[in-house]
Amino acid sequence: MQAIFGITRPSAGTLHIGGDACTIRSPVDAIANGIVYVPEDRGKQGAVLGLPIYQNVTLPSLSQTSRSGFLRLANEFALARKYTERLELRAASLDQVMGNLSGGNQQKVVIAKWLATKPRVIILDEPTKGIDIGSKAAVHAFMAELAAEGLAIIMISSEIPEILGMSDRVIVMRDGLIAAELSRSELSPETLVRHAAGIGPKGHAAGIGPKGHEPGTGMQP
Amino acid sequence: MNDTKRHIPLRLQSPMLRAFKSWETLLLAVAIAIFITNSFMSPYFLNAWNLSDATFNFTEKAMIAFAMALLIIAGEIDLSVASIIALSSTAMGWALQYDAGVVTLVLVGLGTGVLCGGFNGFLVTGLGLPSIVVTIGTMSLFRGISYIVLGDQGFRGYPPEFSFFGQGYVYWVISFEFVLFAVLALIYYVLLHKTNFGRAIYAIGNNPTGALFSGIRVARVKFILFLLTGLMAGIAAVCLTARLGSTRPTIALGWELEVVTMVVLGGVSILGGSGTIPGVVIAAFVMGLVTFGLGLLNVPGIVMSIFIGCLLIGVIALPRLWAMWRS
Amino acid sequence: MIRILKSREALLVGVILVLVALIASRFPAFVAPANLVNVLTDTSPLIILAIGQAMVILTRCIDLSMASNLALTGMVCAMINVAYPGLPIPVIIVVALAFGAALGAVNGILVWKLTIPPIVVTLGTLTIFRGIIFVISDGAWVNAHEMSPAFTGFPRADILGVPVLAWLAIITAAIFFVVIARTPLGRAFYAVGGNPDAAVYAGINVGKTQFWAFVLSGMLAGLTGYLWVARYSVAYVDIAKGFELEIIAACVIGGIAIAGGSGTVMGAILGALFLGIIKNALPVVGISPFWQLAISGAAIVIAVAFNARAGRRKGRIILKRAEAGTNG
Numbered sequence: 001m002q003a004i005f006g007i008t009r010p011s012a013g014t015l016h017i018g019g020d021a022c023t024i025r026s027p028v029d030a031i032a033n034g035i036v037y038v039p040e041d042r043g044k045q046g047a048v049l050g051l052p053i054y055q056n057v058t059l060p061s062l063s064q065t066s067r068s069g070f071l072r073l074a075n076e077f078a079l080a081r082k083y084t085e086r087l088e089l090r091a092a093s094l095d096q097v098m099g100n101l102s103g104g105n106q107q108k109v110v111i112a113k114w115l116a117t118k119p120r121v122i123i124l125d126e127p128t129k130g131i132d133i134g135s136k137a138a139v140h141a142f143m144a145e146l147a148a149e150g151l152a153i154i155m156i157s158s159e160i161p162e163i164l165g166m167s168d169r170v171i172v173m174r175d176g177l178i179a180a181e182l183s184r185s186e187l188s189p190e191t192l193v194r195h196a197a198g199i200g201p202k203g204h205a206a207g208i209g210p211k212g213h214e215p216g217t218g219m220q221p
Numbered sequence: 222m223n224d225t226k227r228h229i230p231l232r233l234q235s236p237m238l239r240a241f242k243s244w245e246t247l248l249l250a251v252a253i254a255i256f257i258t259n260s261f262m263s264p265y266f267l268n269a270w271n272l273s274d275a276t277f278n279f280t281e282k283a284m285i286a287f288a289m290a291l292l293i294i295a296g297e298i299d300l301s302v303a304s305i306i307a308l309s310s311t312a313m314g315w316a317l318q319y320d321a322g323v324v325t326l327v328l329v330g331l332g333t334g335v336l337c338g339g340f341n342g343f344l345v346t347g348l349g350l351p352s353i354v355v356t357i358g359t360m361s362l363f364r365g366i367s368y369i370v371l372g373d374q375g376f377r378g379y380p381p382e383f384s385f386f387g388q389g390y391v392y393w394v395i396s397f398e399f400v401l402f403a404v405l406a407l408i409y410y411v412l413l414h415k416t417n418f419g420r421a422i423y424a425i426g427n428n429p430t431g432a433l434f435s436g437i438r439v440a441r442v443k444f445i446l447f448l449l450t451g452l453m454a455g456i457a458a459v460c461l462t463a464r465l466g467s468t469r470p471t472i473a474l475g476w477e478l479e480v481v482t483m484v485v486l487g488g489v490s491i492l493g494g495s496g497t498i499p500g501v502v503i504a505a506f507v508m509g510l511v512t513f514g515l516g517l518l519n520v521p522g523i524v525m526s527i528f529i530g531c532l533l534i535g536v537i538a539l540p541r542l543w544a545m546w547r548s
Numbered sequence: 549m550i551r552i553l554k555s556r557e558a559l560l561v562g563v564i565l566v567l568v569a570l571i572a573s574r575f576p577a578f579v580a581p582a583n584l585v586n587v588l589t590d591t592s593p594l595i596i597l598a599i600g601q602a603m604v605i606l607t608r609c610i611d612l613s614m615a616s617n618l619a620l621t622g623m624v625c626a627m628i629n630v631a632y633p634g635l636p637i638p639v640i641i642v643v644a645l646a647f648g649a650a651l652g653a654v655n656g657i658l659v660w661k662l663t664i665p666p667i668v669v670t671l672g673t674l675t676i677f678r679g680i681i682f683v684i685s686d687g688a689w690v691n692a693h694e695m696s697p698a699f700t701g702f703p704r705a706d707i708l709g710v711p712v713l714a715w716l717a718i719i720t721a722a723i724f725f726v727v728i729a730r731t732p733l734g735r736a737f738y739a740v741g742g743n744p745d746a747a748v749y750a751g752i753n754v755g756k757t758q759f760w761a762f763v764l765s766g767m768l769a770g771l772t773g774y775l776w777v778a779r780y781s782v783a784y785v786d787i788a789k790g791f792e793l794e795i796i797a798a799c800v801i802g803g804i805a806i807a808g809g810s811g812t813v814m815g816a817i818l819g820a821l822f823l824g825i826i827k828n829a830l831p832v833v834g835i836s837p838f839w840q841l842a843i844s845g846a847a848i849v850i851a852v853a854f855n856a857r858a859g860r861r862k863g864r865i866i867l868k869r870a871e872a873g874t875n876g
Contacts, residue, residue, distance in 0.1 A: 031436040045434045050427035060436040062417040077231050093230045350852050354806045358848030365842025372838050491665045527679030534672040541662045
């Protein structure tokens with residue numbers, strides 16, 4: 001997933017969005033192409049915890065809120081308020097430092113940050129890991145809402161109930177390879193685990209070694 | 222649940238109140254206190270020409286300190302600035318041997334600075350090396366080249382018009398250097414606090430990975446900052462060479478530490494992520510006033526450095542001691 | 549991990565041998581035993597200091613005040629010698645070690661108790677220590693004729709054809725090999741520098757460990773202070789000015805990672821020897837001594853670039869294994 005976002009260099013393959021091939025060498029390219037990424041490691045990759053909430057939200061959209069490179073605080077606050085309120089963020093104020101928020105609220109700010117860029121594809125890497133149960137439900141509901149609006153969502157998850165509940169299409173990955181592609185009708189906990197563990201029903205014993213499996217799920221409008 | 226949508230307030234504290242409680246305000250109070258003490262201690266202090274002379278103590282260092290502040294906020298450092306001055310000055314002296322005019326001299330000085338900054342920037346962002354070690358290396362390298370060119374000799378004989386950059390006055394007691402300092406302070410204030418570029422600097426300093434994942438071109442921003450620092454060292458080299466009227470390989474020896482002291486005193490966190498240009502400007506005045514005041518009292522320069530050293534540790538230690546004492 | 553470190557030091561040994569061989573091929577006198585002893589003696593202060601700096605850098609700190617500490621302790625020793633010429637040399641050495649350690653402890657306390665970044669602390673004490681020399685000496689020099697012959701003779705005294713100064717460097721190296729390899733403190737240095745968060749969970753007090761590293765580096769700087777002043781028979785304010793960077797250069801060339809947690813005593817010694825050989829070879833080869841600064845600067849840059857590349861290559865392999873199967 002980090003290859004799609006331009007962090008690591010892909011070893012092979014091409015990337016198509018809506019039929020057009022595009023090359024992505026850096027996160028800047030990815031964002032310009034409408035791909036955004038909500039990373040698993042929120043504190044390190046997702047947010048800049050030392051900056052205020054509104055600055056986190058506008059960080060990738062500064063070109064929209066500013067005029068010829070100069071900051072426009074009023075625009076920033078307006079954008080930040082629009083998206084944080086849409087995600088029902090709970091915070092004392094928008095200029096509060098982000099590090100003081102709870103994990104769930106930090107995640108909301110990260111998602112708000114990406115929605116503000118009006119993306120076409122949003123990649124969520126373990127979006128509900130380590131956040132409280134209430135925020136978890138809110139994130140799930142919100143994902144469904146976004147999908148209904150026509151946004152493509154790729155969710156990476158290792159929680160089977162979450163995958164089963166959210167996905168239209170599931171790609172199971174193991175040892176960095178695609179192990180299986182399942183549509184919604186084929187989904188069941190058993191098939192998922194079978195593919196993930198490399199004991200597929202058709203008997204293809206791909207891959208050796210006990211390295212961590214990573215089932216991925218795709219959800220498309 | 223209530224239906225009315227709960228608005229999150231934009232700010233809890235007014236910007237005015239926040240500014241009042243800031244480091245800069247404390248520093249400003251210190252500056253004023255030193256100013257008042259000085260004017261009581263010496264009858265020569267409150268004299269327009271003396272005060273104007275005093276500004277030369279810090280203007281050149283402060284110019285570098287502005288760019289250095291940005292670099293430190295972004296989580297890097299450049300310890301080679303004083304050596305860049307030496308190399309720029311040497312390059313100008315070398316150009317002088319080929320009868321270069323004033324414009325050429327200035328361009329050579331600035332160009333050398335930019336090249337040195339670019340070299341540092343390439344090593345740090347291109348090869349991914351830690352800036353503190355790289356610039357300790359280039360610090361020896363750049364000054365070493367000056368030594369190779371100059372040995373124990375020096376260049377002198379700069380054209381009279383060139384001396385304007387170091388000795389000229391724009392109006393009455395206002396020197397060219399002071400005007401340049403003020404203009405650069407304003408430019409750096411706008412750059413750091415009012416532009417997207419400045420915002421990117423803070424984001425990088427707080428969390429370089431997070432900034433990268435948010436679509437900031439981290440390497441490019443850092444490279445530009447190294448270029449800027451080199452450029453400022455080049456400007457300082459032009460001013461200093463013009464002021465001294467000669468180039469020696471020992472020019473500006475030890476300035477890197479004074480510049481870093483100025484930046485840290487100005488409230489920039491050495492760990493990156495926070496700090497302001499007004500803080501650095503006030504710190505420049507504090508250091509200039511202390512040096513000048515002690516100079517009027519005939520305190521030797523080396524003893525002044527004790528004050529500067531204590532000031533550096535003191536201003537960082539005091540808030541921490543205060544916090545420890547309260548808890 | 550150990551193998552990589554070992555090979556890095558082996559490489560440095562190789563570079564030094566090639567360097568010496570190149571010089572010897574044109575100027576055989578350079579490798580005459582007497583001259584090699586000279587080079588070692590000349591480099592001894594740098595070796596002792598680099599070992600001290602290595603301890604500090606291992607714990608993720610940096611000590612920019614070592615050269616100032618050296619100059620201040622040297623001045624104090626010289627003044628004591630002038631005031632009490634009869635004082636035996638062992639007492640002077642104890643004073644030098646204790647005074648240097650006390651100055652190091654000032655750095656250590658500020659880093660430990662007030663958690664001020666080490667670079668800021670030692671930047672401050674760098675100027676303060678040197679300023680104090682001026683205050684206590686009034687800017688005056690202590691010259692050779694004011695010092696007692698025993699005081700100046702000690703580092704030059706000959707044991708088995710090698711001066712005491714060089715023996716002290718060898719003894720220091722031996723002691724610190726043991727400290728690093730065989731004591732809990734040595735282990736703590738690596739733990740604190742490698743991963744401070746994990747060190748806390750292993751029951752190591754990070755600040756305290758860093759404090760002790762500063763005390764040790766101060767102690768060695770103090771010892772070198774006496775040796776320096778005695779060897780050159782003069783003490784004044786500007787002794788060893790700017791030498792702090794050469795010490796760091798020796799460590800960097802010796803492969804001690806500035807980010808802490810990695811490096812060896814051997815590396816620091818080799819780094820110092822490398823610089824010492826260049827310094828001593830330049831006049832022999834007929835290159836102006838003014839080249840020395842640029843060469844050591846270039847050596848630092850190349851050494852850092854090389855260390856970083858060696859580190860990265862290790863990372864590449866891990867990536868490749870994953871890359872083999874990744875498909876965008």
